[in-house]
Every structure is written in C-alpha cells, then in structure tokens.
Amino acid sequence: MSDQLCFFKNLRPRERGDHKLDVGAIGDIEVVNSIGSVLTLRDCLLVPGLKANFFSIPSVTKKGFHAVLTDNIVQFFRDDTLEMEGSREQAQLYHLDVTVTVQHETLHALVSRAAPIQVWHERFGHLNRKTIEKMVRKILLRT
Numbered sequence: 001m002s003d004q005l006c007f008f009k010n011l012r013p014r015e016r017g018d019h020k021l022d023v024g025a026i027g028d029i030e031v032v033n034s035i036g037s038v039l040t041l042r043d044c045l046l047v048p049g050l051k052a053n054f055f056s057i058p059s060v061t062k063k064g065f066h067a068v069l070t071d072n073i074v075q076f077f078r079d080d081t082l083e084m085e086g087s088r089e090q091a092q093l094y095h096l097d098v099t100v101t102v103q104h105e106t107l108h109a110l111v112s113r114a115a116p117i118q119v120w121h122e123r124f125g126h127l128n129r130k131t132i133e134k135m136v137r138k139i140l141l142r143t
Contacts, residue, residue, distance in 0.1 A: 001021070001044065001045045001046075001047050001050060001053065001054045001055075001056070002029065002044065002045075002046065002047070002050060002053045002054075003046070003047055003048055003049055003050035003051060004053070004100075005046065006102045006103055007029045007044075007053075007100050007102065007103065008025070008027035008028065008029060008044065008046055008103060009027060009028050009029075009030065009103045010027050010028045011025045011026070011027035011046065012025060012026055012027060013025055013026075014026050014045075014046075021045070021047045021050075022047065022048065022049075023045045023046065023047055024046045024047065024048050025045075025046040026043055026044065026045060026046070027043075027044060027046060028040050028041065028042050028043070028044065029041045029044045029100060029101075030100070030101035031084075031096075031098040031099060031100055031101065032098060032099045032101060033083060033084050033085075033097070033098050034084075034085065034097045034098070037083070038101065039083055039084065039098075041060075042063065043063075053100075055096055057074075060076065064078055064079075065077065065078050065083065066078070072087055072088035073085060073086070073087055073088075074086045074087075074088075074094045074096075084096055084097070084098055085097055086098075117129055117132055117133070120132050
C-alpha cells in the first residue's frame with residue numbers, strides 16, 4: 001500500500017471489496033532489490049493520505065512468495081530464490097531493502113480562460129517574465 005501515485009503503473013479503478021481503508025485504485029509497483037533485480041509487485045493498493053508505505057506479508061504469500069523471519073531479518077523467496085529482504089526497525093515493523101522505480105508521466109494543465117503574465121509568473125513558481133514571454137512567442141503558452 002502506498003499513497004504515492006508516481007509509484008504505480010497499470011493503475012485501474014479499485015474493485016469493490018472488503019477494504020477497510022479508502023482505496024483509491026489498484027496497480028503495480030516496480031521495485032529494485034538489493035542485488036539489482038527488478039520485481040513487479042502486482043495488485044498494490046493506492047490509498048490517498050496513507051503517509052507511509054506498507055507491505056503485507058499475508059498478501060504477498062498468497063502471490064507465491066515464502067516469508068522467512070529470523071532474528072531481526074525478514075526474507076522473501078519465490079521458487080527458492082531470494083527476491084527481497086529487510087531488517088527490523090521497530091518492535092513489529094521491518095524495513096525492506098528495495099528501491100521503488102518511480103513512474104514518469106507527462107502532466108498537462110488545462111486552463112479555460114486567458115490569464116495575465118503575472119498569473120503565469122506565479123503558477124510557474126515565479127519564473128522570469130522574459131521566459132514566459134518567450135514561451136508565448138513560441139506558442140508554448142497562451143496568456
């Protein structure tokens with residue numbers, strides 16, 4: 001589970017189900033493990049406002065992984081191959097040693113009416129006015 005939209009690919013509307021959280025959508029998240037292998041975690045939940053990422057051991061074991069917990073280490077195997085591991089950070093929480101592959105998309109903004117340069121100056125984080133005028137000349141922006 002995550003609230004980070006940029007983590008997800010193949011995002012689709014949530015299926016009606018027995019979710020106790022406000023699930024916004026379901027999709028896949030790609031992670032890179034500690035040895036550089038890319039894994040796709042399927043059917044992950046997008047939960048707006050979650051504020052932390054969570055990985056459910058029961059959910060992943062239903063998908064063919066085998067979890068082994070020893071001392072302060074958790075390891076996830078699939079077909080006798082170590083896929084992921086992590087270490088205990090708190091009493092009952094483990095931190096997985098993976099990096100999420102962030103999905104990049106081109107985002108577009110639509111504006112319904114003309115706006116003065118001052119408005120665009122503010123919208124673009126106080127971008128130089130000459131740069132905005134250049135964007136207008138090149139038809140990259142309509143004021």
